[in-house]
Amino acid sequence: MEHIRESLIKKSKKAKLEQIGKFVSFLCITLIVLVVVAIFYFVASKGLATFFDNGVHLKDFLFGKVWNPSSVDKQGKPLVGALPMIMGSLLVTFLSAIVATPFAIGAAIFMTEISPKLGTKILQPVIELLVGIPSVVYGFIGLSVVVPAVRNVFGGSGFGILSGTFVLFVMILPTVTSMTVDALKSVPRHYREASLALGATRWQTIYKVVLRAATPGIMTAVVFGMSRAFGEALAIQMVIGNAALMPHSLTSPAATLTSILTMGIGNTIMGTLENNVLWSLALILLTMSLLFNILIRWIGKKGEMK
Known part of the structure; x- marks a missing residue:
């Protein structure tokens, strides 16, 4: 026992x-x-050193319009205004999302509602190929094709917000499209059948029923694409012009947080003001990434509640 x-x-x-x-x-x-x-912790400790160790005011940093960390103004304050880069990042992010969203929704509707077989055989491999292309390739294509095209059509040097928008539009399009396809596929089939049984046409069913039911998923896809666009560095650096100036037009050279970071982080000495302000830019990027993730989760919860 x-x-x-x-x-x-x-x-x-x-x-x-x-x-x-x-x-x-x-x-x-x-x-x-x-x-x-x-x-x-590492990024925050380095980024906050600008304000605690170097004595830069947060207001001057976030809303200042002049970026020249190695110089000071008449009052002896360092010229570390990050507003031009913040505006540049926000502009290319929102404009690329605005341009990419209609194309992504159209491609997703074609792949799920109109011709699923053709979409699976042709469009799906193309989207997967676009996702796998390295950023530097997008940058070279933008530098060789997009910048000259913008220069010939709109004038100027060709470098600026508009060129960056076109490059980021192509970069985030496959991501937004793939997630939109998943959102449309997640709509229950009986929604479509009930709409058709009530006499609605296929287009009315797509517009009135399928798209509305998939709205939270589509919004999540758009925000996810914006998150990627906001953090893109190499491709946007090659076409935006890298001029730390307030963008006064879409065709004038500008800069983003990532372009200034990649250009300057290797040319500064750790612990100096020039280095600390770059870490402060990195802290803004990290904070924005966190906000995008919170927004995605909030949209997802709203969709579950519905």
Whole structure:
């Protein structure tokens, strides 16, 4: 009896393997959390040094229009206004999202509602190919094709917000399209059948029923594409002109947070004001990325509530 009792209490090999699996999963999750916290702490500590160690006012940094960290104004304050880069990043992000959204929704409707077989055979591989193209290739194409085209049509040097918008539009289009396709496919089939049974045409069903039911998923796709556009560095750096000036037109050279970061981070000394303000730009990027993620989760929860 004692032997039987011990055999029943003793954990089996499968139970031990399950415990080991849970422990390994917990370690991996803990490692990921620690890495994220470490990144936030490192960037925040470096970025906040601009305000605590160098004495730069937050208002002057966020709303200043002159970017020249190695110089000071008449009052002795460093010229570290980040507003031109913030405006440049926001403009190319929102404009590329505005341009990409109609194309993405149209392609997604074609792939899911009009011709699923043709969409699966032709459009899906094309979208997957666009996702896999490196950023530097997009930048070279923009530099060789988009910039000369903008120069010939609109005048100027060709470098600026408009060229950056066209490049980012192509870069985020496959991401927004893929997520929009998933959102449309997630709409229950009986929604379509009920609409058609009530006498609605196919286009009325798509517009009135399918798109409205998939709106949270489509909004999530757009915000996700904007998040990628806001953080893009190499491709946008090659076509925007990298002039840290307030953008007064779509065809004038401008700069984004990422373009100034990639150009200057390797040419500054750690601990100096010139280096700290770049980390402050990185902190803005990180904060915006966090806000985009919060917005995506909020839209997703709104969709679940519906």
